[in-house]
Amino acid sequence: MPLALLALAVAAFGIGTTEFVMMGLLPNVADDLGVTVPTAGHLVSAYAIGVVVGAPLLAAVGVRVPRRRMLIALMGLFTVGNLASALAPDYGTLLAGRVLAGLPHGAFFGVGAVVAARLVREGRQARAVATMFLGLTVANIVGVPGGTALGQQLGWRATFLVVTVIGLAAMAALAALVPHLPPERRDPADAVAGGVGAELRREVRALGNRQVLLGLLTAVFGFAGVFALYSYLASMVTEVTGMAESSVTVVLALFGVGMTLGALAAGPLTDRALRPTLYGALAALALVLVAFRLTVHVPWAAMATVVVIGAVGFMTTTPLQMLVMEKARNAPTLAAASNHSAFNLANAGGAWAGGTAIAAGWGWTSPALVGAGLAVVGLAIAVTAGVLDRGGARRSRVVARGARADANTTDRADAGAGAR
Known part of the structure; x- marks a missing residue:
């Protein structure tokens, strides 16, 4: 398997950790910010809202961006969202940070899946996509329990600072290991006729x-x-x-x-x-x-x-x-x-x-x-x-x-x- 899949798995590990670790940190966050645990639970929903909104929006916006650059940009947004969460002075800011961190989640896995499939020969695409998803699953074995334990010992902010570092490491790995890949090939006639607008319409039509x-x-x-x-x-x-x-x-x-x-x-x-x-x-x-x-x-x-x-x-x-x-x-x-x-x-x-x-x-x-x-x-x-x-x-x-x-x-x- 190409080393580029390792970079995708590292990014998936960071994403999986930040998505699920909040469930284990809710009591700590609630105590620190002076809110109830049910209110703190909205931080889990905020991330999910970010994913639902950001996945189609960012994927559509980036249809003509080279794939490696798009992946790095999405991880950059993810890293900023986690840093904002770690430094949040109050509940409202943390809520916004969670939405921001969730925005690139779906688009990253969408672009990453297409990239993973393009990196391997015919007949091994599903294995390549599954390799990327391994980072998400390993996050539930190591990242979530470890992040929960770290947050309980050093405070919940420490957990999101570590995830920020993971995001930076993933960006470096993507830059070093993922080859340059142009956006997926389009019909030249359509591209000339409609440019970005035509490509966006094609992507949206695919959903129909x-x-x-x-x-x-x-x-x-x-x-x-x-x-x-x-x-x-x-x-x-x-x-x-x-x-x-x-x-x-x-x-x-x-x-x-x-x-x-x-x-x-x-x-x-x-x-x-x-x-x-x-x-x-x-x-x-x-x-x-x-x-x-x-x-x-x-x-x-x-x-x-x-x-x-x-x-x-x-x-x-x-x-x-x-x-x-x-x-x-x-x-x-x-x-x-x-x-x-x-x-x-x-x-x-x-x-x-x-x-x-x-x-x-x-x-x-x-x-x-x-x-x-x-x-x-x-x-x-x-x-x-x-x-x-x-x-x-x-x-x-x-x-x-x-x-x-x-x-x-x-x-x-x-x-x-x-x-x-």
């Missing part, structure tokens, strides 16, 4: 592709199943499993281990069979979420199931990323970036759905069943998309055969006329 929209919907519902459970995992293992609060960090790290295993498996499986990998991951996610409602009562079984949930949940990300890139082949960047907006909508929607079930009095384990239901909805959308895709491909083949038959008939007729 039925298969792209169905892929984004699959991400919203399918991945929401993961976050319906993950958002309340700490409470489940303390309230239901009976584990000590100090063990929560270990459980979250095990979830990260599962994510890493899922990313490692998803690459080669997606290269071999994209849609079956997606179907299998979503079906397995639904089943293991149902199983968790039983295993959560036994500590060792609960921890083992958490690893599996992380694995099958994250196995959906690579095929979904490759699917939208493939179906938006002429304008993949905006579609790939929008996929991360979909993942963050899944984050927010899953957390809301799981919390609603708990608030309704269905019990601490109810988010597992809610998550299973969401995964089934995602699977149904994915299967529907696959059936429609096969039908469209079949019709295209029929039309192509008809066109060839007409051409052959015309050629024979012309030949007969010539003989006469």
Whole structure:
């Protein structure tokens, strides 16, 4: 694998750390800034809002920027957002810093996925994209627990200062290791006719592709199943499993281990069979979420199931990323970036759905069943998309055969006329 993928993984590590570490630092931030923990919780939502807004916006703005320069610029914005968070004098400024840090998240992964796929030969693109995502999964094993522990010992600002340093290191790695890559090739006639405006319209039109929209919907519902459970995992293992609060960090790290295993498996499986990998991951996610409602009562079984949930949940990300890139082949960047907006909508929607079930009095384990239901909805959308895709491909083949038959008939007729 090219060394440039290492630079992308380092950047993904920093992004993953800053996205999830706030969940472990909420009590510290609340105490320091004089707000309640629920109010501090809006800092998690602020980052997600930044992702949802920034992903399509920044990806569209950068359609003609060379890919390495675009990646460095996005990491620069990410670094500034984390530095602003570390130095924030009050809650409002920290809220703004979190939105700023989230803005480049989706666009970076969208551009990064396209770059990763261009760095390797045909048939290994999914493995390259999965390698970049490894940085995100390792962040949940090392970055989030380490950042939480650092923030508890030295203050939450220290955590964001370290993430700022990681951002600077990622920018240096991107500059040194990623080769110069121009924006994706366009139709020369379109480029002359419309310039940047035409390219923006092409990127936006790609989002209107039925298969792209169905892929984004699959991400919203399918991945929401993961976050319906993950958002309340700490409470489940303390309230239901009976584990000590100090063990929560270990459980979250095990979830990260599962994510890493899922990313490692998803690459080669997606290269071999994209849609079956997606179907299998979503079906397995639904089943293991149902199983968790039983295993959560036994500590060792609960921890083992958490690893599996992380694995099958994250196995959906690579095929979904490759699917939208493939179906938006002429304008993949905006579609790939929008996929991360979909993942963050899944984050927010899953957390809301799981919390609603708990608030309704269905019990601490109810988010597992809610998550299973969401995964089934995602699977149904994915299967529907696959059936429609096969039908469209079949019709295209029929039309192509008809066109060839007409051409052959015309050629024979012309030949007969010539003989006469």
